[in-house]
Amino acid sequence: MNKRELAKRVAEKCGQSQVVSTLVINTFISCILESLEAGEKITIQDFGTLSVKQQKKRERFNLATNKVETYLPYDYIKFTASKSVKIKQKEKSVKKE
Amino acid sequence: MNKRELAKRVAEKCGQSQVVSTLVINTFISCILESLEAGEKITIQDFGTLSVKQQKKRERFNLATNKVETYLPYDYIKFTASKSVKIKQKEKSVKKE
Structure with a gap:
């Protein structure tokens, strides 16, 4: 399963649009990477x-x-x-x- | 950094409410675990x-x-x-x- 399929399933499950779920997931991942880079x-x-x-x-x-x-x-x-x-x-x- | 702080930062960054970002993040994680359990x-x-x-x-x-x-x-x-x-x-x- 890749990120697009996951975003689609997440959107269906939590009643959000696929645009919102993709946006939040991408931001979630970039926040994780930023924090890891900061040594957190x-x-x-x-x-x-x-x-x-x-x-x-x-x-x-x-x-x-x-x-x-x-x-x-x-x-x-x-x-x-x-x-x-x-x-x-x-x-x-x-x-x- | 924990999940609540992450959800807050994600909400700020992508202009969504903290309720929506927390909901999408939690659903994202449960979808990942479900897929892993299914062997994907x-x-x-x-x-x-x-x-x-x-x-x-x-x-x-x-x-x-x-x-x-x-x-x-x-x-x-x-x-x-x-x-x-x-x-x-x-x-x-x-x-x-």
Whole structure:
């Protein structure tokens, strides 16, 4: 499912026009990215937490080239689902007790 | 930043009432969770992809108890940021070229 389909479903579900739901969703996402860039952590109750983590500089020995390679540090967005979010994929995981 | 503050900022930014922005955001999140439960992958352009992955059953030797412990499989939500999302944390990482 992509953003357009989601905006359509959201509009139907909450009785707003698709223009309004798309506008709010786009603004919601850009506000999240702005806050992450400012180094803030975003906590969305009953969904999860988004934060920026930094992968440190690392050195790995490359067997193919027999050389030590340096991986520059980089920032990445980490998502941790809330404990209250219990995702039970319908068709895949059958829990055998 | 939490969901209420986000909804307030979104309302200000896109000229909607806080009631409408909160309603659309809550519906957006519940639609995402519903789709994930249905096993769908959510791709939000210029933000990222949310999908459900399964951590397989694992066995670990516990040094403290000297016993092999079994970890049941569980589902978790994986978030992968889009390539176009370049998060540059302002104060933390100073990139030395």
